[in-house]
Amino acid sequence: MDTLALLVLLTPLAGFIVNALFGRLLPRRIVGWIGAGSIGLAFVLALLALSQVLGGHRLDQTYFTWWQSADFNVPFNLYLDQLSTLMILVITGVGFLIHVYSIGYMREDPGYSRFFAYMNLFVFTMLLLVLSGNLLWLIIGWAGVGLSSYLLIGFWFERTSAVFAARKAFVMNTIGDVGMVFAAFLIFLNLRVLDYQGLFSRVHQLPKGGGVITAICLLLLLGAVAKSAQLPLHTWLPDAMEGPTPVSALIHAATMVTAGVYLVARMHLLYDWAPTAAATVAVIGGVTALYAATIGTAQIDIKRILAYSTMSQIGYMFLAVGIGAYTAGMFHFMTHAFFKALLFLAAGNVIHAFHEDQDIRHMGNLRAGLPITFWTFLIGTLSISGFPLLAGFFSKDEIIRGALSAAGGEYVLGILALITAGLTAFYMFRLFIVAFGWEWLAHDDRHLHEALPVQTIPIVILAAGAVVGGYIPVASFLSPVFGQPAEVGTLAFWGLAGLTLAASAVGFAVAYVLYARRPELAVAWRTRLGPIFTLVEHKYYVDELYDRVFVRPCLALARFLNDIVEPRVIDGAVNGIADFFLLEAREFRLIQTGRVSSYALWTLGGAIGIVLVVAGFLGYLPVRLGG
Amino acid sequence: MVVGFAIVAAWEIVTAAGVVGFRKPIYNALSLVANMLGLAVLFLMLNAQFLFAAQLIVYAGAVMVLFVFIIALINPESDVALPRRGTEWIYGAVFGVIFAALLVTLLFNRGLTGRPGTLTPEAIAAVGNVQTVGVALYTKFLFPVEVTSLLLLIAAVGAVYLAMRRVR
Amino acid sequence: MPVPAYSFLLLSGVLFTMGAVGFLIRRNPLVVFMCIELMLNAVNLAFVAISRYLNSLDGVIFAFLVITVAAAEVVVGIAIIVQVYRAGRPMDVDDLDLMKE
Numbered sequence: 001m002d003t004l005a006l007l008v009l010l011t012p013l014a015g016f017i018v019n020a021l022f023g024r025l026l027p028r029r030i031v032g033w034i035g036a037g038s039i040g041l042a043f044v045l046a047l048l049a050l051s052q053v054l055g056g057h058r059l060d061q062t063y064f065t066w067w068q069s070a071d072f073n074v075p076f077n078l079y080l081d082q083l084s085t086l087m088i089l090v091i092t093g094v095g096f097l098i099h100v101y102s103i104g105y106m107r108e109d110p111g112y113s114r115f116f117a118y119m120n121l122f123v124f125t126m127l128l129l130v131l132s133g134n135l136l137w138l139i140i141g142w143a144g145v146g147l148s149s150y151l152l153i154g155f156w157f158e159r160t161s162a163v164f165a166a167r168k169a170f171v172m173n174t175i176g177d178v179g180m181v182f183a184a185f186l187i188f189l190n191l192r193v194l195d196y197q198g199l200f201s202r203v204h205q206l207p208k209g210g211g212v213i214t215a216i217c218l219l220l221l222l223g224a225v226a227k228s229a230q231l232p233l234h235t236w237l238p239d240a241m242e243g244p245t246p247v248s249a250l251i252h253a254a255t256m257v258t259a260g261v262y263l264v265a266r267m268h269l270l271y272d273w274a275p276t277a278a279a280t281v282a283v284i285g286g287v288t289a290l291y292a293a294t295i296g297t298a299q300i301d302i303k304r305i306l307a308y309s310t311m312s313q314i315g316y317m318f319l320a321v322g323i324g325a326y327t328a329g330m331f332h333f334m335t336h337a338f339f340k341a342l343l344f345l346a347a348g349n350v351i352h353a354f355h356e357d358q359d360i361r362h363m364g365n366l367r368a369g370l371p372i373t374f375w376t377f378l379i380g381t382l383s384i385s386g387f388p389l390l391a392g393f394f395s396k397d398e399i400i401r402g403a404l405s406a407a408g409g410e411y412v413l414g415i416l417a418l419i420t421a422g423l424t425a426f427y428m429f430r431l432f433i434v435a436f437g438w439e440w441l442a443h444d445d446r447h448l449h450e451a452l453p454v455q456t457i458p459i460v461i462l463a464a465g466a467v468v469g470g471y472i473p474v475a476s477f478l479s480p481v482f483g484q485p486a487e488v489g490t491l492a493f494w495g496l497a498g499l500t501l502a503a504s505a506v507g508f509a510v511a512y513v514l515y516a517r518r519p520e521l522a523v524a525w526r527t528r529l530g531p532i533f534t535l536v537e538h539k540y541y542v543d544e545l546y547d548r549v550f551v552r553p554c555l556a557l558a559r560f561l562n563d564i565v566e567p568r569v570i571d572g573a574v575n576g577i578a579d580f581f582l583l584e585a586r587e588f589r590l591i592q593t594g595r596v597s598s599y600a601l602w603t604l605g606g607a608i609g610i611v612l613v614v615a616g617f618l619g620y621l622p623v624r625l626g627g
Numbered sequence: 628m629v630v631g632f633a634i635v636a637a638w639e640i641v642t643a644a645g646v647v648g649f650r651k652p653i654y655n656a657l658s659l660v661a662n663m664l665g666l667a668v669l670f671l672m673l674n675a676q677f678l679f680a681a682q683l684i685v686y687a688g689a690v691m692v693l694f695v696f697i698i699a700l701i702n703p704e705s706d707v708a709l710p711r712r713g714t715e716w717i718y719g720a721v722f723g724v725i726f727a728a729l730l731v732t733l734l735f736n737r738g739l740t741g742r743p744g745t746l747t748p749e750a751i752a753a754v755g756n757v758q759t760v761g762v763a764l765y766t767k768f769l770f771p772v773e774v775t776s777l778l779l780l781i782a783a784v785g786a787v788y789l790a791m792r793r794v795r
Numbered sequence: 796m797p798v799p800a801y802s803f804l805l806l807s808g809v810l811f812t813m814g815a816v817g818f819l820i821r822r823n824p825l826v827v828f829m830c831i832e833l834m835l836n837a838v839n840l841a842f843v844a845i846s847r848y849l850n851s852l853d854g855v856i857f858a859f860l861v862i863t864v865a866a867a868e869v870v871v872g873i874a875i876i877v878q879v880y881r882a883g884r885p886m887d888v889d890d891l892d893l894m895k896e
Contacts, residue, residue: 600819656825675846
């Protein structure tokens with residue numbers, strides 16, 4: 001089992017190395033299949049690991065000691081339990097499908113091999129993050145996925161907007177990284193361990209709900225918020241859509257952005273022990289979910305809508321793990337990976353068909369031209385909106401149920417979640433209706449053609465997942481880690497399910513009326529809501545706010561340092577020292593007169609000086625010199 | 628003994644003034660010879676017979692002879708006739724004063740603070756001055772002796788080289 | 796020993812001072828050299844005096860080595876001065892400033 005885990009980790013690394021070093025020299029087909037194949041191989045190995053884990057095996061294997069000084073002992077160990085198995089299955093499984101899709105999607109791109117190299121690098125670092133058995137290696141994986149995200153967002157580096165977006169993502173991620181590292185400091189300071197085994201056994205030494213543990217959890221939360229694009233470190237995610245669509249699908253929908261959720265779930269013992277921090281997690285999740293959903297209703301770029309949708313759904317996951325419903329959160333993670341990846345990939349097909357135009361108002365009536373894409377996207381939309389019996393319904397419902405049935409004030413969050421569910425259905429169907437169209441065109445002049453099979457087959461597989469994913473027994477699978485989820489009475493169960501359904505139905509209905517039946521009503525409402533609409537459309541002006549408050553002062557400071565401090569103070573000091581010596585040397589040079597008599601003078605003067613000093617030390621002078 | 632010392636001391640000071648003061652270099656040289664003779668006598672008073680001989684033979688007899696020969700050969704002019712630059716003698720005066728001050732402090736610290744050794748004049752006389760010096764030279768001070776001989780070699784070579792240079 | 800040590804040292808100091816003053820003031824290189832010799836001699840006197848009064852021979856030995864080194868130095872110095880003379884330059888230390896920066 002230990003070799004299995006190691007191999008799962010290393011196959012994507014091998015793919016990365018091969019494609020990075022030799023990708024330019026190999027033919028395209030090989031590059032693509034190496035890139036996808038390594039992930040596929042990892043998936044198979046992950047399945048094997050699954051069979052072992054189902055048999056009750058867990059793994060906490062140290063392969064070597066990586067860093068040791070005094071009692072700071074950090075091994076390189078891998079930790080494979082049900083939670084990490086779930087993660088690696090989703091990462092490698094969905095990842096594999098996305099890689100296969102990319103073989104077709106990126107086929108015309110000159111940076112083909114670079115793309116696959118970066119993607120494999122990403123999967124490797126993500127697996128490292130998830131499989132790591134101690135906090136330090138998790139942070140290393142965390143930084144690694146941040147790097148891969150930067151490389152992939154800025155993949156088309158000739159585009160300024162892409163470069164800025166990549167930089168923005170990286171900077172915000174770094175803020176989170178600082179939090180993570182400080183959390184690690186605090187943990188080590190108080191508990192002297194960083195590996196999970198030791199950490200989990202020693203957590204209870206700290207006072208429950210005390211300052212230390214709350215600080216640790218909040219710092220970890222900072223990292224999670226940055227990585228998962230939750231409020232307030234969320235502004236990078238919509239910009240990250242500058243990257244190629246498979247990147248958005250894999251990194252910014254299915255996996256990397258869920259790393260924050262994984263972190264909280266993995267550290268659940270810590271969060272159980274710091275209720276304030278856990279509550280913060282839930283509140284951030286709930287608020288972000290609603291916030292992002294409102295913005296999504298006003299966007300016109302297909303990828304942006306999906307990005308805000310991702311933000312919102314991750315908010316759901318944060319809500320879940322914040323209130324202690326870890327299983328629900330991870331369940332939603334899995335179903336979300338299915339339908340979000342599906343939605344993004346299908347959107348990719350549409351974007352390619354419209355020659356990189358992403359404005360949904362230019363689309364419409366795609367049923368004839370892109371049939372497979374049309375139907376799969378519909379399935380995805382239904383799933384995310386919570387259509388009964390599809391995957392999204394089950395997972396979303398579980399979260400809302402957990403929130404509304406909880407003992408304390410979590411029901412407020414539950415209400416937020418319900419409203420968000422309605423909004424989700426609304427904006428998703430708005431997207432579908434406007435972009436894909438409800439009519440069947442008799443005859444289409446636009447010459448749209450469906451994507452290659454290598455692109456459509458993965459989408460279909462994902463669609464299947466979006467349908468039946470809800471039946472995978474995630475809760476019982478994860479029970480060894482999180483315990484059994486709380487039970488509710490049958491009445492509550494069905495009642496809450498009905499509520500969720502009702503919310504989604506309302507959302508769907510409004511979208512249908514406004515966009516399919518009476519588009520003029522949509523326009524009317526927009527003008528009615530005037531300023532509110534503008535506010536939402538501009539994402540509540542958060543970007544502008546950050547720009548004013550953080551970016552501009554920072555740039556001003558940088559300019560100040562560069563123009564004033566650097567030349568005057570620092571160079572001044574350095575040059576000043578040099579000048580001082582130069583000056584001195586110039587003065588002292590004048591001693592070299594070449595005349596014996598003046599040399600004699602100086603020598604004598606020096607001799608007298610020495611005599612005086614020695615006399616002083618020996619005590620012959622009135623002045624006390626030396627000891 | 629004290630009287631003898633006083634006479635020789637007076638002789639020393641007078642001849643030293645002569646070395647510094649005379650206009651013609653040949654007189655300076657002869658004053659220096661006289662000074663060295665006086666010094667040799669002082670060494671004798673201090674029970675350093677070997678050094679007395681060495682001083683006479685080497686210093687007064689060889690070095691000063693060289694000096695006198697060169698002066699006779701070159702016959703340089705006195706430098707007092709040359710236009711004097713004003714400032715240097717001030718420095719000399721100042722230093723003189725400082726040194727005088729140091730010497731005065733010497734007057735007030737009359738003791739010698741070193742650790743007395745074992746070789747009293749009687750002990751030395753028992754063995755013989757030259758023998759004692761010789762033994763010390765070749766045992767305790769062997770290294771300085773070897774180095775000094777090397778130095779002499781270098782000086783000789785240097786002098787020959789310098790003398791052989793064609794003057795432009 | 797009726798003559799106290801410090802008298803010899805005092806004499807040595809006086810001789811040294813006179814040599815130093817002459818060394819600074821005189822401009823004929825040969826005379827300057829002789830002043831140097833005077834200073835060396837004064838130092839020798841001090842060495843021997845202390846050596847005698849501390850019942851040791853170390854000072855005597857050192858003075859002997861000083862004599863040797865002085866001899867070597869005189870040789871080289873005279874050679875330089877002769878070269879200067881043969882080059883036709885004035886015998887004035889203040890003029891011999893070729894080693895000036």
